[in-house]
Amino acid sequence: xxxxxxxxxxxxxxxxxxxxxxxxxxxxxxxxxxxxxxxxxxxxxxxxxxxxxxxxxxxxxxxxxxxxxxxxxxxxxxxxxxxxxxxxxxxxxxxxxxxxxxxxxxxxxxxxxxxxxxxxxxxxxxxxxxxxxxxxxxxxxxxxxxxxxxxxxxxxxxxxxxxxxxxxxxxxxxxxxxxxxxxxxxxxxxxxxxxxxxxxxxxxxxxxxxxxxxxxxxxxxxxxxxxxxxx
Numbered sequence: 001x002x003x004x005x006x007x008x009x010x011x012x013x014x015x016x017x018x019x020x021x022x023x024x025x026x027x028x029x030x031x032x033x034x035x036x037x038x039x040x041x042x043x044x045x046x047x048x049x050x051x052x053x054x055x056x057x058x059x060x061x062x063x064x065x066x067x068x069x070x071x072x073x074x075x076x077x078x079x080x081x082x083x084x085x086x087x088x089x090x091x092x093x094x095x096x097x098x099x100x101x102x103x104x105x106x107x108x109x110x111x112x113x114x115x116x117x118x119x120x121x122x123x124x125x126x127x128x129x130x131x132x133x134x135x136x137x138x139x140x141x142x143x144x145x146x147x148x149x150x151x152x153x154x155x156x157x158x159x160x161x162x163x164x165x166x167x168x169x170x171x172x173x174x175x176x177x178x179x180x181x182x183x184x185x186x187x188x189x190x191x192x193x194x195x196x197x198x199x200x201x202x203x204x205x206x207x208x209x210x211x212x213x214x215x216x217x218x219x220x221x222x223x224x225x226x227x228x229x230x231x
Contacts, residue, residue, distance in 0.1 A: 005055050009121070017048035017118045020130045024111055027137045028104065043084070043108050044115040050080050051119025077116050084112050107137070148202040155197040155214070156227035163222025166195060172220070173199060173213050192224060 021044030025037035054076045088105035110133055117126035157169060164172070201211065209230050218226040 005052070010052055012123070013048060013052060013118045013121065016123060016126060017044050017115050020044055020114045020118065020126065021111055023130065023134055024107060024137065028107060040107065040111050044111040047077070047080055047112040047115025048119035050076050051116050055120065081112060084109050145205055148204050151201055151203055152231040153199045154229040154231065155199050157195045157217065157223060158225040159193050159195070160222045160224060161191055161193060163193065164220050169195060169197070169217065172217050
């Protein structure tokens with residue numbers, strides 16, 4: 001980091017910061033994330049300006065040799081990184097067993113670091129981080145779409161006494177990796193039988209969340225109700 005900083009250096013750093021924040025922000029906007037282009041760009045710019053400000057305060061004219069220790073200018077970027085924790089925490093939302101917003105929070109923290117690199121004059125490091133970040137956000141998205149993931153769901157089947165047995169239901173869902181019985185209940189008043197199962201299988205994100213066997217199971221004679229609850 002050079003001690004004496006000119007306006008041409010500041011312009012280059014800010015231009016690269018805007019480029020990085022815009023490219024990553026476009027990715028977030030395309031995915032419909034709450035922290036889109038404007039949020040990402042502002043975070044990246046704030047980090048960069050903070051580092052430029054710390055750089056400008058490093059001038060040693062009229063100061064003693066131990067001024068860098070007494071000024072402790074690095075507290076400014078460290079405080080920004082700490083403050084990003086609050087913004088990142090606000091982007092993470094939990095809905096029952098589903099947690100969303102983790103990638104958005106990580107992206108905000110990442111562009112903060114990129115802004116600190118450009119603001120501090122580490123242009124090559126910032127460009128390398130930008131290239132890797134874009135490869136992760138755009139390139140690995142394709143990889144995630146073709147990769148099968150573990151899925152779980154609770155299946156509840158209500159049948160008449162002469163309806164399909166537990167063995168028949170297991171045969172219907174034989175395509176799943178694992179079928180574990182949860183509970184079986186009989187109601188003499190309604191003469192219904194209630195069977196519960198824990199279903200595990202592997203599927204790609206683009207595949208339907210409700211397997212085909214659920215519809216086939218609902219068509220079996222004696223099946224009154226089929227309840228499918230993804231976890």
